[in-house]
Amino acid sequence: MQVTTENKNGSLVIVTEGRVDGSNAPEFQEALKDAIKEGEQKVILDFERLSYISSAGLRVILMFAKQLRRENIAFSACSLIASVKDIFAISGFDKIIPIHESQKEAMAALG
Amino acid sequence: MPSLKIKTEVAELERIFAAVDELGSQNNWPDDFIFRINLVVEEVAMNCIKYCHMEGVSYFEITMDPGNDVLTIEIIDTGRPFDPLTDAPEADTDSSIEDRAIGGLGLHLVRTMTDDMRYRREADRNHLTLIMHKPS
Numbered sequence: 001m002q003v004t005t006e007n008k009n010g011s012l013v014i015v016t017e018g019r020v021d022g023s024n025a026p027e028f029q030e031a032l033k034d035a036i037k038e039g040e041q042k043v044i045l046d047f048e049r050l051s052y053i054s055s056a057g058l059r060v061i062l063m064f065a066k067q068l069r070r071e072n073i074a075f076s077a078c079s080l081i082a083s084v085k086d087i088f089a090i091s092g093f094d095k096i097i098p099i100h101e102s103q104k105e106a107m108a109a110l111g
Numbered sequence: 112m113p114s115l116k117i118k119t120e121v122a123e124l125e126r127i128f129a130a131v132d133e134l135g136s137q138n139n140w141p142d143d144f145i146f147r148i149n150l151v152v153e154e155v156a157m158n159c160i161k162y163c164h165m166e167g168v169s170y171f172e173i174t175m176d177p178g179n180d181v182l183t184i185e186i187i188d189t190g191r192p193f194d195p196l197t198d199a200p201e202a203d204t205d206s207s208i209e210d211r212a213i214g215g216l217g218l219h220l221v222r223t224m225t226d227d228m229r230y231r232r233e234a235d236r237n238h239l240t241l242i243m244h245k246p247s
Contacts, residue, residue: 022157023124052146054153055217062213069208083146090223091216092204 003031011042011107017049020057029060040073042110046103048079058091065097078106114174117156119164127156127173138177144246147224148175148182151241154217155186155195163190177245181226184241193237194230195221 001018014035020028036043045061068075076098080088088094100106113130117123128149135145152173159171171188195218202219203212222228227242 021124021128021153022160023121052149054150054157055220056157058216059213062211065208066211083143087150087220090204090220091202095205096208096211 001028003028003035005035008103009107011044011110012036012040013044013046013103015046015049019052020050020060021052021054022056025056025060028057029063032060032064036067036071036073040071043068043073043075044103044106044110045075045077045097046079046106047077047084048081048103050084051081053084053087055091058087058093061093061097074110076100076106076109078103112174112176114172117159117171117173119160119169119171121157121160123160124153124156127152130173130175134175134177138245141246144243148184148243151221151224151243152184154221155239155241157217158195159186159188159190162193163188166190180245182243182245184243186237186239186241188237189235190237192232194232195239196228196230 001016001020001024004015004017006013012035014032016028065075078100079102080099085099088099098109100109113134115127115130117127131149131152132145135148156173163171168188168190171186174185176183199218200215202215204219206212221241225241226244229240231238
């Protein structure tokens with residue numbers, strides 16, 4: 001698992017690559033926490049290269065989403081592979097996290 | 112038929128995933144089916160790793176039988192009696208982001224992604240059987 005960030009058009013894009021499972025979820029949590037800097041306004045979670053995630057990783061995403069909401073930071077997710085998209089839907093995450101087909105669409109929606 | 116003796120340690124996940132991937136490629140199963148097997152096996156294994164370990168249990172067992180029409184996965188542990196069909200709390204998949212409860216998603220995913228789930232307590236062991244229809 002690898003997490004990288006880039007600033008694009010005023011949004012912080014957080015790219016997660018590889019597998020997030022019970023053994024590396026704590027590192028994933030740290031990486032997301034470290035990605036957010038003071039004054040952040042818009043965050044996009046790009047999951048195009050996220051190949052696997054289980055409930056341990058979903059838990060981290062939920063806690064992160066709660067944090068962003070508390071801090072009034074707009075956020076969305078994009079580019080989920082089909083299997084990951086299924087997991088999000090079964091978990092009801094699609095009801096609390098806006099999911100877009102591409103980074104471009106996510107950016108347009110965040111404005 | 113792969114049968115694994117697993118230590119109640121998170122580091123064992125790697126060995127579990129390797130066994131699932133190997134079984135998947137031997138049977139030419141599509142990636143999304145292998146993804147789902149990895150997921151359900153991880154979820155039940157993680158529960159065992161967490162709770163059995165707390166109870167001082169050092170090992171549990173996973174067998175995967177690719178059978179004919181269905182894949183049968185059995186997890187056997189010597190932890191205290193736990194029936195995931197009745198003893199686990201319902202997952203919260205509806206509340207707003209502020210109210211959404213954290214946890215319980217693992218077994219919810221397992222219930223959704225398997226076609227049948229059976230539990231029995233036998234000879235002081237928990238036997239959890241998961242049935243998954245194989246892709247045609």
